[in-house]
Amino acid sequence: MKPTSLFTWILLGLCLAVPYAGADVFDQNKRLGRGVNILGYDPIWRDRARARFQERHFQLIRDAGFHSVRINLHPFRHMDRDRDWALRPEWWATLHWAVSNATARGLTVILDLHEFNAIGDDPDGHKDRFLSFWRQISAQSWPDTVYFELLNEPCKKLTPAMWNQWLREGLAIVRNRHPQRPVIIGPAFWNSVDHLEELDLPPEDRALILTVHYYKPMAFTHQGAAWTGQQDKVGIDWRGTEEEVNAIRQDFDKVADWARRRNLPVFLGEFGAYDRAPMDARVRYIRTVAREAEARGWSWAYWQFDGDFIVWDMQRDAWVQPILDALIPPAR
Template sequence: MGPGVNILGYDGVWEGGTDAPFRRRYFRMIAQAGFRHVRINLYAFKYLDAANQLDPALLRRLDWVLEQTIAAGLIPVIDEHDFEICQADAHSCTTKLKAFWNQVVARYGSRYPEAVYEILNEPGGNINQATWNSIVADTLAIIRKASPHRTVIVAALNTEAPLADRLPTLPDTDRNLIVTVHYYAPMQFTHQGAPWSPEFRSKSPVGWGSMADRLRMSADLEQVGAWARAVRRPIYLGEFGVYDAAPASDRARYVGSIAATAYRLGWPFAYWQFDHDFALYDTVRERWNEPVLRKLVPRGVIKRGE
C-alpha cells in the first residue's frame, strides 16, 4: 500500500456536492505526488434509516469515489469512521456496523479487488478488548462470506491501556489481515491550538525535535513493530499528523521522523489529512504544504521502494 493520505471525512461529496471542496482532479494529483493509496473516511451511520438500510444515494457516491481512486492508480481503503458513536454506545455501534458491512459486501462482492476494508476507525471508550474481539469476529465473518480474500484492516483499541491490552485477537488461519494503529503523541504538540479541545486550544507554541522527543517516538513505534514481528502480522499506520497551529518547521520535522520510521519498519501509512485541518493541501490557494509533503513522499522514494 505504501504512503497514503486520509481524504473526504468532512467533504460535501457524501451529500451529493461537487468541488466540496475535494475536486475530482485531486485523485490523480495525489497519485502524481507519490502517494500509493487513500484512506476514505466515511461516516456512514447517519445514512442508515430506522431499519439500518443505507441510503442508495450514498452507495452510488461511494461507487464514484472508488472508481475515481482506482482510475488514478491509487488503492482505496474504505474506513468506517463513526468512532464517536461507537465509543459512546458499543451495542448500537455493533448493530450499525454489521448492517453497514453486510450491505457493502453485498454490493461489491469481488468487485474492486484493489479496495481494502477497514472495519472501524479508533474503537475505544465503551468498547473494551473483549467487546472489540467479538465485533471483529462477527464483522470478519460477514466480509469473508462475500470476499474470502479481501484485505481487511483491524484497529488496535484507541485507549491509554498497555499495548498488549489494546491489540485485537485475530484468527491464525486468516493471514490477509492488517493491524492498524494511530499515533499523535505527544498531544500537547500535535493538537496545540485545536479549537475543539479545551485542553489544547490555548497552548503556547510547543516545539518538537529534541533527542528525547525522537527517542520516545521511536520506542513507541518499535514496540508495535516487535509485536508485529512476533505474531507475523503487518502493521498499517492509519493516522498521524500535526494541527496547523504548530510551528511549521517542527511540524515537518515530526511528520518526517514518523514517516522515516514507518518506511524503515516496512509499514504503509496514511497522513491525517489531505485538507480541512492538519491539512497537507490548501484547497483555497490550491497548493501543497511542500515541506510536509516531501517528508511523506521524498522525491524518488517510491521508485527506490519498487
C-alpha cells in the same frame, strides 16, 4: 499518451487492479505504501454540488507520489432504520464515484468505517448499524485494490473486550464473501500503540493488516485543537532531539515486535501535527514519523488531505509544500 477521459482512466485502473495472484498480505500491505486520508468531513456526502474534493484531486494525489487513499466513511446518518439500515442510493453513488476515480488512477483504496464517536458513545445502540454496514459493503463486488477497515479508533464505551467480540462478528460477515480481501484492524483506545496487548485477532485469518495511529506527544501534535481542550496551548516545539526521536522508535519497535510475533504486516493509518503547531516543528515531526515507519516496512496514511492537519490547501488550491516534502521527499 495522456488519458483524457474517465473511461480511459477506468480502463487503466482495471489493468492496474489485477488480482493478487499468489500475493500474501505483506505484499498487499506494500501496495498501500504512502497514503493519505480523504473525504471524511467533506460536504460531498451531503450534497455533491458542495464538495470541496473534486475529481482532479485524485490525479494530483497520484502525481505527488502517493499510492493509496483511506476514505473515511460516516454512513450512519445515511442509513434508513425502516429498511433494516439500508444505505441510501445517493450515498452509494458518491462512494462508487470515489472508488472508481481512485482505482482508475492506480490508487489502492481503504474503505474505513469512521463512526468511532457514535459507536464509542453507545455501542449497544449502534451495533446493528455496524453489522448492517459491513453486510452491505460485503455484498458488493470491489476491485482487489479495495481493502476494508472494520472500525476506525474503537474507543470509550466500546471496551477492548467488547471490541474483540465485535471484530470477529464483523470479520465473519466480510469473510463470507471476501475470504482473501485484506481487512485492517487495530486496538481499542483509539488504535493506540499502548493498547496492543488487549487486541485479540483470530490467528487463523491470514489476510489481516494491523493498524495503529500515532499522535504522540499529544501536547505537540494537537496544540491549539479545541476538541482536545488545547485551544490555548500553542507554540510548543518538537526539535527532533535524540530523546524525542528515541521515544518514537521505542513505540514503533514495540508495535513491530507485537506484529512480528503474530506474523502481521503493519499499516500506520493516521499520524500528523495540527496546523497551529510551528511549521518547522511539524515538518521535523512528520518527516521523522514517516521515515521511521518506512524503516520498519510499514505502509502509512497521513491525516489528512484537507480540512485540518492539511497537506492540501483548498483556498490556495495548492499543496502545503513543506508538509508534502516531509511526507514524500523530492527526488534529487
